[in-house]
Amino acid sequence: MAGLAHRRTLRHTDRSAKAPGTGQTRKGEIRLTESLPPIELTPPDIGPYRRGNTGIDHVTTLESGRPGPHAVIVSLIHGNEISGAVAMDRLFRMGLRPTRGRLTLVFANTAAYQNFDAERPYASRFVDEDMNRVWSPEVLDGPRDSAELRRARQLRPVFDAxxxxxxxxxxxxxxxxxxxxxxTDRARALARRLGHPAWIVADEGHAAGRRVIDYADFAEADGRRTAILVECGQHWRDETALVALESAMRFLLAQEMIDPSLADRHIRRHPDPLRTVEVTEAVTAETDEFFFDQPYVGMEIIPRAGTVLGHDGSRPIVTPYDDCVLIMPARRPKSGQTAVRLGRIVP
Ligand SMILES: [Zn+2]
Known part of the structure; x- marks a missing residue:
């Protein structure tokens, strides 16, 4: 049962509580509220990287002067996920240069990031909409406007290249x-070449819109280009930024774009074996009263089919097969949102 050592604290309150999502206060209500996780990371000042050298704010390309791939590392698609920015700041500060090809470093949703507030750390995820659901030609070329779409349209040539x-x-x-x-097989192979994170999740993306890794031919079976997304850990833990930096180093090493001796300084040994999970289905909340029976954090392996995970209104949510893996259960799923995805470990 991976991850259960880090159960989150849930506490009951019986004072006046603000109903989540409604903004209304209902006196005397008993409501389960989540305590805020500690904010260990300090959001770095990314002002020095704004001008960059590409003509696009907060996008910098480091040239090796030698032939090789164009690798792009992206942070802050979600403005509150500061570990990626911490790792990228460290890449800049160490004066990293690729030994072949070119490397572009992107701070994506900088407008949302500037709103980061440790008192309300979830609020700066985006300004208008989720920036990881807009990466299809229909949306990018369409008439709709938002802070995230404006930025995505700026960044699109970077991903095209x-x-x-x-x-x-x-x-x-x-x-x-x-x-x-x-x-795609090639993205799965790249994830394995990284060697860590140990969990590799092969999934379909989201009905609500395409992610960066689903953009253009990156997600097509016969495409040539490859994209992966690393979920480095809990948003605001020091450890998460270490995983982000390590992932960047492992990624560049896999592209043979950095000296192994440099990568070695940032790559730790991890005992856990690689495990690949294929997502088989998403559980979508049908009511606003969706609750898990346990404080699942994700990547738990539930041994028996038919195990009750929680309830959606009166509907019990059960595991469909033995050794079912829970993938990223939602904190507070609302009707129509993905509550959890389920998967099987494959060889
Ligand atoms: Zn994210």
Whole structure:
């Protein structure tokens, strides 16, 4: 049962509580509230990287002067996921240069990031909409406007010119780090070449819109370009930024774009074996009263089919098969949102 050592604290309150999502106060209500996780990381000042050298704010390309792939590392697609920015700041400060090809470093949703507030750390995830659901030509070329779409349209040429992408993210719960590789064999192979995170999740993406790793031909079976997303750990833990930096080093090493001796300084040994999970289904909340029976954090392996995980209103949610893996259970799923995805470990 991976990850259960880090159960989150849930506490009951019986004072006036603000109903989540409604903004209304209902006196005397008993409500389960979540305590805020500690904010160990300090958001770095990314002002010095704004001008960059590409003509696009907060996008910098480091040239080796030698032939090789164009690798792109992305942080802050979600403005509150600061570990990726911490790792990228460290890459800049160490004066990293690729030994072949070119490396582009992208701070993506900088407008949301500037709103980061340790008192309300979830609030700066985005300004208008989730920036990881807009990466299809229909949306990018369409008439809709938002802060995220304006920025996505600026960044699109960077991804059009990329051969390989590492997109750095983090998670709400204390979930072990994992790599999302979509459905292509080449992204799964790249995730394995990284060697860590130990969990590799092959998934379909989201009905609500395409992620960066699903953009253009990155997600097509016969495409040439490869993109993976690493969920480095809990959003605001020091450890998560270490995983982000390590993932960047492992990614560049896999592209043979850095000296192994440099990578070695940032790569730790991890005892856990690689495990690949294929997502088989998503559980979508049908009511606003969706509760898990346990404080699942994700990557738990539930041994028996038919185990009750929780309830959606009166509907029990049960595991469909033995050794079912829970992937990133939602903190507070609302009707229509994905509550959890379920998967099987494959060889
Ligand atoms: Zn994210």
């Amino acid at each position: 990329a051969d390989v992408i590492l997109d750095l993210h983090s998670m709400t719960a204390d979930t072990p780090p994992l790599t999302l590789c979509g459905r």
